[in-house]
Amino acid sequence: xxxxxxxxxxxxxxxxxxxxxxxxxxxxxxxxxxxxxxxxxxxxxxxxxxxxxxxxxxxxxxxxxxxxxxxxxxxxxxxxxxxxxxxxxxxxxxxxxxxxxxxxxxxxxxxxxxxxxxxxxxxxxxxxxxxxxxxxxxxxxxxxxxxxxxxxxxxxxxxxxxxxxxxxxxxxxxxxxxxxxxxxxxxxxxxxxxxxxxxxxxxxxxxxxxxxxxxxxxxxxxxxxxxxxxxxxxxxxxxxxxxxxxxxxxxxxxxxxxxxxxxxxxxxxxxxxxxxxxxxxxxx
Amino acid sequence: xxxxxxxxxxxxxxxxxxxxxxxxxxxxxxxxxxxxxxxxxxxxxxxxxxxxxxxxxxxxxxxxxxxxxxxxxxxxxxxxxxxxxxxxxxxxxxxxxxxxxxxxxxxxxxxxxxxxxxxxxxxxxxxxxxxxxxxxxxxxxxxxxxxxxxxxxxxxxxxxxxxxxxxxxxxxxxxxxxxxxxxxxxxxxxxxxxxxxxxxxxxxxxxxxxxxxxxxxxxxxxxxxxxxxxxxxxxxxxxxxxxxxxxxxxxxxxxxxxxxxxxxxxxxxxxxxxxxxxxxxxxxxxxxxxxxxxxxxxxxxxxxxxxxxxxxxxxxxxxxxxxxxxxxxxxxxxxxxxxxxxxxxxxxxxxxxxxxxxxxxxxxxxxxxxxxxxxxxxxxxxxxxxxxxxxxxxxxxxxxxxxxxxxxxxxxxxxxxxxxxxxxxxxxxxxxxxxxxxxxxxxxxxxxxxxxxxxxxxxxxxxxxxxxxxxxxxxxxxxxxxxxxxxxxxxxxxxxxxxxxxxxxxxxxxxxxxxxxxxxxxxxxxxxxxxxxxxxxxxxxxxxxxxxxxxxxxxxxxxxxxxxxxxxxxxxxxxxxxx
Numbered sequence: 001x002x003x004x005x006x007x008x009x010x011x012x013x014x015x016x017x018x019x020x021x022x023x024x025x026x027x028x029x030x031x032x033x034x035x036x037x038x039x040x041x042x043x044x045x046x047x048x049x050x051x052x053x054x055x056x057x058x059x060x061x062x063x064x065x066x067x068x069x070x071x072x073x074x075x076x077x078x079x080x081x082x083x084x085x086x087x088x089x090x091x092x093x094x095x096x097x098x099x100x101x102x103x104x105x106x107x108x109x110x111x112x113x114x115x116x117x118x119x120x121x122x123x124x125x126x127x128x129x130x131x132x133x134x135x136x137x138x139x140x141x142x143x144x145x146x147x148x149x150x151x152x153x154x155x156x157x158x159x160x161x162x163x164x165x166x167x168x169x170x171x172x173x174x175x176x177x178x179x180x181x182x183x184x185x186x187x188x189x190x191x192x193x194x195x196x197x198x199x200x201x202x203x204x205x206x207x208x209x210x211x212x213x214x215x216x217x218x219x220x221x222x223x224x225x226x227x228x229x230x231x232x233x234x235x236x237x238x239x240x241x242x243x244x245x246x247x248x249x250x251x252x253x254x255x256x257x258x259x260x261x262x263x264x265x266x267x268x269x270x271x272x273x274x275x276x277x278x279x280x281x282x283x284x
Numbered sequence: 285x286x287x288x289x290x291x292x293x294x295x296x297x298x299x300x301x302x303x304x305x306x307x308x309x310x311x312x313x314x315x316x317x318x319x320x321x322x323x324x325x326x327x328x329x330x331x332x333x334x335x336x337x338x339x340x341x342x343x344x345x346x347x348x349x350x351x352x353x354x355x356x357x358x359x360x361x362x363x364x365x366x367x368x369x370x371x372x373x374x375x376x377x378x379x380x381x382x383x384x385x386x387x388x389x390x391x392x393x394x395x396x397x398x399x400x401x402x403x404x405x406x407x408x409x410x411x412x413x414x415x416x417x418x419x420x421x422x423x424x425x426x427x428x429x430x431x432x433x434x435x436x437x438x439x440x441x442x443x444x445x446x447x448x449x450x451x452x453x454x455x456x457x458x459x460x461x462x463x464x465x466x467x468x469x470x471x472x473x474x475x476x477x478x479x480x481x482x483x484x485x486x487x488x489x490x491x492x493x494x495x496x497x498x499x500x501x502x503x504x505x506x507x508x509x510x511x512x513x514x515x516x517x518x519x520x521x522x523x524x525x526x527x528x529x530x531x532x533x534x535x536x537x538x539x540x541x542x543x544x545x546x547x548x549x550x551x552x553x554x555x556x557x558x559x560x561x562x563x564x565x566x567x568x569x570x571x572x573x574x575x576x577x578x579x580x581x582x583x584x585x586x587x588x589x590x591x592x593x594x595x596x597x598x599x600x601x602x603x604x605x606x607x608x609x610x611x612x613x614x615x616x617x618x619x620x621x622x623x624x625x626x627x628x629x630x631x632x633x634x635x636x637x638x639x640x641x642x643x644x645x646x647x648x649x650x651x652x653x654x655x656x657x658x659x660x661x662x663x664x665x666x667x668x669x670x671x672x673x674x675x676x677x678x679x680x681x682x683x684x685x686x687x688x689x690x691x692x693x694x695x696x697x698x699x700x701x702x703x704x705x706x707x708x709x710x711x712x713x714x715x716x717x718x719x720x721x722x723x724x725x726x727x728x729x730x731x732x733x734x735x736x737x738x739x740x741x742x743x744x745x746x747x748x749x750x751x752x753x754x755x756x757x758x759x760x761x762x763x764x765x766x767x768x769x770x771x772x773x774x775x776x777x778x779x780x781x782x783x784x785x786x787x788x789x790x791x792x793x794x795x796x797x798x799x800x801x802x803x804x805x806x807x808x809x810x811x812x813x814x815x816x817x818x819x820x821x822x823x824x825x826x827x828x829x830x831x832x833x834x835x836x837x838x839x840x841x842x843x844x845x846x847x848x849x850x851x852x853x854x855x856x857x858x859x860x861x862x863x
Contacts, residue, residue, distance in 0.1 A: 013307060017307070175700055175702040175705075177692075177694065179702075181656065182682075182717050182764070183683055183687050186679075197702070
């Protein structure tokens with residue numbers, strides 16, 4: 001179609017204009033490839049133990065070394081991508097959908113919906129978020145799903161607030177009035193007219209939140225909640241490796257930590273680029 | 285000082301060119317602009333949007349944003365080369381020697397600082413006052429710009445002042461240090477005609493009494509004619525003509541100037557006159573009917589029956605300050621209520637077009653919102669086509685079949701188009717929702733037909749609003765409004781955001797459409813000259829009430845009400861007889 005070609009040109013323009021965005025997108029694509037093809041690419045079985053080969057420093061055979069059970073750290077780091085990104089995407093997806101629905105309703109109709117949504121999100125934000133997430137996982141049970149729910153709940157207020165204020169700015173815009181004249185109901189106006197227009201700022205929020213969600217999941221695993229050994233996950237690997245740093249086996253904690261940092265860094269950089277991509281006004 | 289006074293041209297701009305860097309390469313904003321300004325002279329720079337008049341001013345003030353830079357030419361102010369001196373030197377000059385009055389005073393003032401303090405800041409910055417006497421001087425300045433009760437207004441914040449008062453504060457800041465040159469960039473856009481007159485008279489008095497020179501940038505030829513000595517006409521970044529006012533209006537030499545003058549509606553111009561010059565070059569959408577003006581139909585409409593009758597319509601708003609009272613118990617005393625529309629009644633016949641004129645806050649927009657049923661009236665009846673529309677709440681009205689009969693063209697075409705909808709989607713929306721036209725082929729056919737009716741080239745239908753020009757956006761808005769064949773079309777200042785030449789074409793289009801489709805119009809506007817062209821009858825509103833009603837030409841030529849007189853006399857003119 002004739003709308004695809006301008007979009008591709010626009011993507012090229014955004015990328016060429018901003019090298020940081022290009023770098024972030026490259027990194028992002030790398031992470032996605034690892035997440036989907038990780039188990040196929042990994043040179044060793046991430047769960048296979050080999051007591052003879054335990055705690056070997058990085059070498060050609062084991063680029064990131066081996067851990068205390070002789071498992072290949074490189075393979076484990078690669079395979080863990082799927083789980084970490086999966087948790088982050090699911091959690092951010094849930095909080096984006098529910099948060100923006102609540103925020104849009106609050107911003108558009110105001111009144112008691114606004115007050116209830118506002119006070120509930122205020123209450124959630126009053127807790128130290130990580131402690132709240134710990135509490136949720138501890139009370140719901142120690143599983144990957146519950147990590148997702150906990151991360152989704154603590155991120156919810158950010159989406160509902162951004163959505164609320166962006167909708168409130170636009171609710172009396174000329175095109176909303178015009179849509180009323182065109183016979184659109186309130187819900188239709190909200191979904192088809194207003195929601196697409198608040199996407200650019202929401203994209204920035206999504207991208208930043210992806211980074212936080214990954215850190216949050218890793219943090220919960222680090223303190224022993226959620227993902228359980230022997231599953232490969234960056235947080236657990238750092239936690240397990242931390243005890244060996246004092247005895248000189250630095251590679252156990254450093255490589256998963258480094259990849260974790262890169263992933264968070266990538267999502268933090270991605271925000272502005274994503275916003276530019278979804279904003280038709282930047283397409284000239 | 286004496287040698288300066290004798291200097292014939294103390295501002296000399298020569299061959300000035302400015303380029304902007306954009307994603308599509310470098311774009312020339314102005315090229316080869318040369319003009320001079322002598323002491324005490326007021327020069328108007330006139331042109332339509334994109335003509336480079338503001339860029340010229342910003343270049344002289346060195347306030348261009350980073351993407352733009354002068355590539356060629358010089359600008360000498362009293363021997364100082366404005367384009368070459370360092371930034372600290374320029375800062376010294378700004379405010380003290382050259383100052384600027386901006387387009388939007390509310391945006392140009394610091395919202396969280398009392399206005400008196402903002403005047404003080406300028407005085408202290410340029411060492412025109414010490415900390416001890418700055419306050420007295422600031423109050424004196426407020427007094428000079430005719431702000432009542434300057435001692436207490438000193439502490440007002442910009443949001444507490446009206447638009448006209450904010451502009452007066454801006455003027456006070458601009459003239460506080462007695463600069464020798466003032467650049468006023470569209471100083472009265474967004475102000476009412478009467479406020480515009482007061483503001484411009486004030487600028488004129490202050491500049492004359494202090495012997496300042498001024499550059500007035502405006503799109504309004506009438507305004508330039510009334511307040512300038514000489515006018516420079518710009519088009520596409522170039523100066524096409526410059527001449528003393530009388531000469532320019534009596535014998536404009538450049539075709540663009542002729543077109544501009546023709547397109548500006550005066551109290552005696554006819555609709556056909558507006559595009560007379562333009563039509564020799566590019567033919568407007570429909571040729572027939574151009575020679576016929578709105579007046580011809582005056583005898584026709586008398587025999588038609590009534591379409592709309594508004595009876596005792598009232599809209600009461602709570603004053604914003606009274607909100608807190610709700611918690612202390614119900615407070616509905618008269619002081620906390622504001623009667624935006626106060627008991628108005630009028631009739632509209634089938635095929636008639638009625639002008640609703642007044643200044644901001646007179647209730648004309650509230651009235652049109654209630655008739656469009658976007659807002660519920662407090663009391664009164666709106667009888668349309670035999671039905672009392674006030675029986676349906678505004679919330680549910682959007683899905684009723686009656687919705688099709690009343691449509692609206694919005695004031696700001698840009699704001700009224702969803703930035704994520706293409707022109708085609710925008711026109712399709714009412715067809716799909718109201719006429720339930722879901723068949724793609726029929727829909728496409730209807731959209732093409734509408735695009736043709738409003739003179740919108742078909743290849744523009746796939747564009748987003750930001751890719752269309754102001755006139756094209758206005759056409760999309762009109763196509764959307766007429767798509768469901770409404771009986772009544774409410775036009776809420778549909779041309780106020782447009783350039784005069786585009787306005788002329790849009791007005792002509794609206795007049796032709798009315799004749800072709802047999803619609804009735806309610807034309808809401810602050811500009812009597814524009815209303816006159818399109819409407820047989822006019823209603824003048826002030827403070828929520830109807831103060832005068834009658835045949836447009838008669839009201840305009842000999843108004844009976846004192847408010848109408850004031851309104852009409854405030855419109856700037858450029859008839860040679862009145863200069």
